[in-house]
Amino acid sequence: MLDRRIQPEVNTLEDISFVHPQHFDIKNGIQLHWINTVADDAVKIDLVFDAGSRAEQPALASFANSLLMAGTPKYSADELHARLDGLGGFFHAETSREGATVTLYGLRKNIYALFTLLIEAISEANFPQKEVDQLINQKQQSFKVSSEKVSFIARRLFTQNVFANSPYGTVTQYEDYAKITQEAIQAFHKKHYLQGLQKVCVVGDLDPITIDEMISLVKPMVGELATNFLTEVENTKGEFRQEKEGAVQTAIRIGRILFNRTAEDYLKFSVMNTIFGGYFGSRLMSNIREDKGYTYGIGSGLAEMRKLGYFFISTEVGKDVADKALEEIKHEIERLQTELVSEEELSLVRNYTIGQMLKASDGPFAMMDRYLGVADFGLDYxxxxxKIELVKSITPEEIREMAKKYLKWEDMTVVLAG
Structure with missing residues (x-):
């Protein structure tokens, strides 16, 4: 019988048992990755295209992505979605600076029919003018609403200055939406979707014949398109303030260009960042939320891209305490640069970090994400x-060194909007 007066034994994680996907060549080095160790009938398929927002004119990538299921010469948008629903499928599409992903969910018994429908919709998308006009109107209205929010203003100003003088620093203006044409969307689609497939990821208990048939369907989407990612940029250092009349809040964004997980210091920096602002019990939260009461939430992180990354601090505070919040952020940086982290705090962060790794590796769908999280950067499991070994062994001295090396205030882009 279980004695609840006795604390359960705590085991130390030594390693995570990873599932290795099977890899199938499609064409020109592009591959399909497949994990088939799925206990139920659920299937998830991701199609990744070189169709990110860094390419072409502002907003064009977003429009092409949003209208992929807007119709073909054979089916209207309503008919496509009715067929999708009838087969029990769910479709989702999104873009980033460096790519676009189309995701399909369904059950094993209907997945090939769903996949065929999706490929047909993408391959024959004709972007009806009516749908384009409706989306332009929706985007314009959404832009007007968002422009009243200090978080939106700060995010745009931060992007422009962190990625200064590069395509990644381009932000969409209201007038850009009116410049979007059906012809421009069709040209973007032809270049970046019909010839821009970068990878296919399948998670599901399927048979090899179905995988072969999927490869045959997507092979025409692989072209000779060269993928060029931003490799070097320098953020504009200094403080930038934008007033917003009537605002009672001030949005704060602070950061700088750094690196991604291929860098030697990435893992050490990530542990330091967790202590600083990377989880609910972080120093930024403890000080600025719990102690000072300036905000409901504040955090920091390292956003990664294919060739580089950027560090950021993000929060919204009362307009009357914005400068005080800045001083407290500086204070927490200085503490990390001058004082050694206690073993008690470091032990807590070690356990949290390893626990999050376990949580993020639970199940086949999460396992595919873990695989892509290294494969996209030329790494392996x-x-x-x-990471586990470093989290266990990192010292307070190494954490202090990371803060001294990478959190210099004079290297930061500091944005306040409100």
Whole structure:
């Protein structure tokens, strides 16, 4: 019988048992990745295209992505979605600076029919003028609403200055939506979707014949398109303030260009960042939310891209305490740069970090995400083993060194909007 007066034994995680996907060549080095160790009938398929917002004119990538299921010469948008629903499928599409992903969910018995429907919709998308006009109107109205929010203003100003003088620093203006044409969307689609497939990821208990048939369907979407990612940029250092009449809040964004997980210091920096602002019990939260009561939430992180990354701090505070909040952020940086983290705090962060790794690796769908989290950067699963080892062994001195090396205030882009 279980004695609840006795604390359960705590085991130390030594390693995570990863599932390795099977890889199938499609064409020109592009591959399909497949994990078939799924206990139920659920299937998830991701199609990744070189169709990010860094390419072409502002907003064009977003429009092409949003209208992929807007109709073909054979079916209207309503008819496409009715067929999708009838087969029990769910479709989702999104864009980033560096790519676009189309995701399909369904059950095993209907997945090939769903996949065929999706490929037909993408391959034959004709972007009806009526749908384009409706989306232009929706985007314009949404832009007007968002422009009243200090978080939106700060995010745009931050992007422009962190990625200064590069395509990644381009932000969409209201007038850009009126410049979007059906012809421009069709040209973007032809270049970046019909010839821009970068990878296919399948998670589901399927048979190899179905996988082969899927490869045959997507092979025409692989072209000779060269993918160029931003490799070097320098953020504009200094403080930038934008007033917003009537605002009672001030949005704060602070950051700088750094690196991604291929860098030697990435893992050490990530542990330091967790202590600083990377989880609910972080120093930024403890000080600025819990102690000072300036905000409901504040955090920091390292956003990664294919060739680089950027560090950021983000919060919204009362307009009357914005400068005080800035001083407290500086204070927490200085503490990390001058004082050694206690073993008690470091132990808590170690346990939290490893726990989050376990949570993020639970199940086949999460396992595919873990695989892509290293494969996209030319790494393998050894990265996660190295991370566990470093989290266990990192010292307070190494954490202090990371703060001194990378959190220099004079290197930061500081944005306040409100």
């Amino acid at each position: 050894d990265y996660y083993t190295q």
